[in-house]
Amino acid sequence: MANGVWHTGYGIEINLSLPGLGHPRRPDLLREITASVADRDPQLLECLAHHDGRECLSEAGGKSPWMFIRRGRVGDRRPLVASHLPITRKATPAESAQHKATKERIVETASRYGLEAEAEVPLANRRSVSDALLAGPGGIRIGWEIQYHHFSPSSVHRRSVNAMQHDITPLWVAKDRTASLIDRAPWARVDDMPWKDIAGGKEMVSRGGYRHLQVWKCVRSSVRHCPDTEGADHCGAIHAEWFLPALCLPEKAAVRLEDLGLQSATGDSAPIYVPHRGGGRAGRHM
Structure with missing residues (x-):
């Protein structure tokens, strides 16, 4: 049992002992966190120790890091308490x-x-x-x-x-x-x-996550269409896009797990994050 949890949706810490759960400007918070787990995201509420990267005894005892809220009993009082959900999915x-x-x-x-x-x-x-x-x-x-x-x-x-x-x-x-x-x-x-x-060494190819940067001038003789105009128009600008090996022109060889291990450790391949053009936090890791 605990008197605090981390709300993964709002990114806030909830204190079950405080008025308004510590967030008086969220009047619906109590209703949200006490809803049945079947009616909400099971990973909505997270153990504070797990969120902070600390060891949690309940997890070590076979429970999951995800929580549910219930009413306890202390004398005549019925305080809110947080408990760990059981683990429902283990590695086979x-x-x-x-x-x-x-x-x-x-x-x-x-x-x-x-x-x-x-x-x-x-x-x-x-x-x-x-x-x-x-x-x-x-x-x-x-x-x-x-x-x-x-x-x-x-x-x-x-x-x-x-x-x-x-x-x-x-x-x-x-x-x-x-x-x-x-x-x-x-x-x-x-x-x-x-x-x-x-x-036994059977080939393990990276099916996703690895891309090559290709740069081309957008002219009529280019083998690629312009990504910024409709149809087959060409704008004359320089474009750069990330492509899976099979979609590169010319096609690149598939990247095996061993290749990725060696190239990443030597710096020949590097991790990058590319935000989506529309802005916001979403993007692609590769």
Whole structure:
């Protein structure tokens, strides 16, 4: 039980002991947070310890970091209390085996090419552990985060920020097109394959997350259409766009997981964030 939670939708801390929950200008807040979990986002309310990157005993005991609000009982009083939701989704044995095989493959490949590589490396503040940490020349450090089962967007953000605060560039790996980590941090998506294929060296191609910058002059002889005008018009300007390898002109070779590991650690490939043209906070990580 706790008397405080983090509201992931509003980005505010809620104190259940204060009048108006500490936010008197939000009169509907109590109704929102006491709604049935079935009628709201299960990840609306987050454990404060989890949000701050600290260890939570309830999580260590098998509960999730997500909370629900109920009425407790203290004598004649019925105070609001926050409790952890049970874990409803754990990595399956197959996912755990895939995770282990991928981690070992990344470390073994990097070591074979002379890079410093180590598995299960805790950060200095002990708030998280990199599945694989690769160190290249010039002080570049890449912290691989392999997530083959569900991981919340807030957890992706928290762990990525924590890594960057320790001069580690996070690189997330998913196998699902709908994974919540996509475009929330530097990422790559690979095929869903048995762990034996991963351990056996079967080719693992990055299906998303890796792009090439192509620059061209928008003239009639250009093989690309103008992105700023309708139809086949040409504006005469210089354009630059990011393309998946298969959509480059000429087509680029597919990027394998080993390529990504080596190139990211040596600086030949770098993480960038490209905001959408319409503005706002949304954009693409690649």
